[in-house]
Amino acid sequence: MKKVKLKKPALYGIYAGMFALLLAALYYVDFSNSNLYKNNDDEDLQYVSRLFGSDEVPVVNTASTIMRPYTDENVKIVQNFYDYKASEQDQENAITNYEQTYIQNMGVAYGGVEGGFDVISSLDGTVTSVKEDKLLGNIVEIQNSDKVITIYQSLSEVSVKENDQVKQGDIIGKSGEANMNKDLGSHIVFELKVNGAYVNPENYYDKNINEL
Numbered sequence: 001m002k003k004v005k006l007k008k009p010a011l012y013g014i015y016a017g018m019f020a021l022l023l024a025a026l027y028y029v030d031f032s033n034s035n036l037y038k039n040n041d042d043e044d045l046q047y048v049s050r051l052f053g054s055d056e057v058p059v060v061n062t063a064s065t066i067m068r069p070y071t072d073e074n075v076k077i078v079q080n081f082y083d084y085k086a087s088e089q090d091q092e093n094a095i096t097n098y099e100q101t102y103i104q105n106m107g108v109a110y111g112g113v114e115g116g117f118d119v120i121s122s123l124d125g126t127v128t129s130v131k132e133d134k135l136l137g138n139i140v141e142i143q144n145s146d147k148v149i150t151i152y153q154s155l156s157e158v159s160v161k162e163n164d165q166v167k168q169g170d171i172i173g174k175s176g177e178a179n180m181n182k183d184l185g186s187h188i189v190f191e192l193k194v195n196g197a198y199v200n201p202e203n204y205y206d207k208n209i210n211e212l
Contacts, residue, residue: 064210066122067122069122069150070188077108077202078109078112080109081105098135106198108190109187110188111175111187111188112187113186117175118171120169120172121142121150121166121172122192126143126163126165128143128163138156139151139153150191150192151191153178154188155176158172192204
């Protein structure tokens with residue numbers, strides 16, 4: 001068999017053709033991938049537009065920040081939360097002496113308004129208990145989240161019942177007097193439990209329950 005010897009120009013032409021084919025193949029692969037990503041982007045944009053289109057109204061939860069259990073600006077603190085870290089005088093002011101028994105206040109007592117005031121729910125939640133206590137008056141307990149429970153004591157009137165769903169700001173009752181501490185007049189005792197422990201509500205107002 002006779003061997004064919006190619007001249008240099010012919011070899012250069014073959015190499016150039018192979019190089020051109022290689023570039024074409026790479027371009028095709030890149031173009032296909034770009035179309036794939038483009039289609040996915042379009043689908044994502046269409047999906048987002050369906051979620052946030054003009055026909056949809058985004059729902060923003062504005063009831064996750066703890067608010068005070070009243071709206072009357074004349075309401076004031078009439079008895080503080082018992083804090084083990086507070087001064088001796090502050091601790092004494094947070095203790096109730098009932099029939100020679102000293103009871104620590106595990107909430108904050110709000111009052112100072114003649115004729116009483118409306119008591120509102122500090123957060124969204126489910127009413128888990130409504131009961132009447134001889135010493136503390138009417139008590140409403142609301143489960144606000146897995147971590148947070150709010151308790152409203154010394155109510156003269158109750159506007160909710162067990163298993164009711166309440167929204168933040170809903171009226172749940174009215175302040176009243178309690179046999180255990182009649183000197184406070186018409187008031188409520190607001191207790192806040194976080195992860196099963198009583199905490200001072202004054203340190204938690206305007207905080208988001210998801211950050212507790």
